[in-house]
Amino acid sequence: MPADRSAPLLDVRDLCIGFPARGGMVPIVDHVSFTMPEAGILGLVGESGSGKSVTAMAIMGLIDAPGVRISGSVRFRGRELIGLPPRQMRRLRGRDIAMIFQDPMTAFTPVYTIGWQIDEQIRAHERLTRAQARARTVRILGEMGVPDPERVAQRYPHQLSGGLRQRAMIAMALSCNPTLLIADEPTTALDVTVQAQILDLIRSLRGMHGSSVLLITHDMGVVAQTCDSTLVLYSGRVAETGPTARVFDRPGHPYTAALLDSIPPLCGPRPDRLPAISGTPPSPMDRPAGCAFGPRCAHVHAACTTTPPALVPLGPDHAAACVLPAEGTPLPPRILRASNDTCP
Template structure:
């Protein structure tokens, strides 16, 4: 693990809130999310579908411009406030300083242009390269990503490539201008296990070869364990817990974090016939309870969890914070079998 923790944060997000207006009602999607990222750090952003992970990433990239959307808070990148930049200012920032690997490369790529043309275009726009220089660099990038026969692959259309090759091409395009921050939204979704392992290994090498920090968005706690330095757990648009990945896996302080970890098959000992499942589902944004949003699904719920506003994040360890009353009450959570996961960060 090689992060620059003594320098000012590369990315500093404070009280980020995103809400949508529907039928005259203001519906909060993300509420008061705060986190920071150091240089060369890999931060995991985890939670079930609908927890606010992808919409947070879209806000960081300046890709939410629909009418009826309200975004408040502060997002500072390299010390500069980027929340509220104009579309033109964001276009200059995207690709060159902040890049994103989208969840589905098949729909993220333009289907009527070849893979090479789309990477060439980004290089020419941001790096002012000639056509020949851009194509040479495109082939080099595809080769670095482990794409076989990169010169011929560059001339193919997205539909002509497998899922794994499209994902590698998407990473190549994201890294074409050596961005300082790479946002990876579910980069291993719909890939087979072998290709997943290759993509994760490739991402771990990115900060070494390119010096990039990576915000890894996923619902797969196993992926987080093998890849991330720190982890931020979201539930229903709010931060439930954050800390170093090793501490969070070994000593989860929020019942939701513990439940997510319990869903991972143990790395040693007898394998259970059925993995534990969290009953119910996350509330709809317009139907969140007044108190803790996880309370209806939590086995530790008691009277103080329901009527009062959700507790703020408070420190429970040197690098761990949690939004739950249980740690302050001294209620221990069971140590999860998955805490024996081997860490490769």
């Protein structure tokens, strides 16, 4: 099926992913839907275990555990990826859709040099000689800010620092100029200086390669600096979605607001302690009957305990899965503090 250039770049609808357990199928991702436009940056945010990485792996066609059940629709430029034969998926993976994995130390094969591994991906998708592939590898390593890229290409992963490994992983993902780049927590375990450099690099990809980026993180500060739109996941379900400025300025879900409250303020009065979200996310095997965030929410009431709330429109492209907006009840002023504490 040829690509439909008029369709959204990535259109995910009612994606459900279940893993087998003793009691039956356990839903890890439950009816997640979102759309990515061309040359956009979408932040997929939530605590560990919210389903972010599993969603990305499903998009990439990398979930092959026995008994896993995947339903719904994942369309890339109008082409359905769920159920796509492995051979056809391999043609897309790396060339049209690429991924930066969480830990570049374990994502790279330790017994081959960095250059060999990037060369291999290039030659798998394009008819280039070894010399031509190596020339492109060295060039793109240089574009990613790697000093002395010819020497680095001859190094093994364990011989590079965390920041250089991450840059090499980004170079590998971009080596075939993919249209969609999935970055799974690309700044994890990096110091703040290197983290800022990696984020600047991701923001520049739109201009350098015309790539759209799905940025997976648990850091709301990273989303604020980088993303055009934001999708908040909680316990495998969409809690809130919308333009980043709108979501940060007027969060419609108590979970989103609580994540924002946990960010240290850049100016104004400094709190003695940052607010923390009490409790822990529920196990996928034992979710509450109603809102999954209900047991941790300071504003829970009877309507929250019956059925999972549906997404309620809050503005242009902005929606939250909470009964408070549905009832016409705004979040308390303490939570809606983000738009008022602006720096001079």
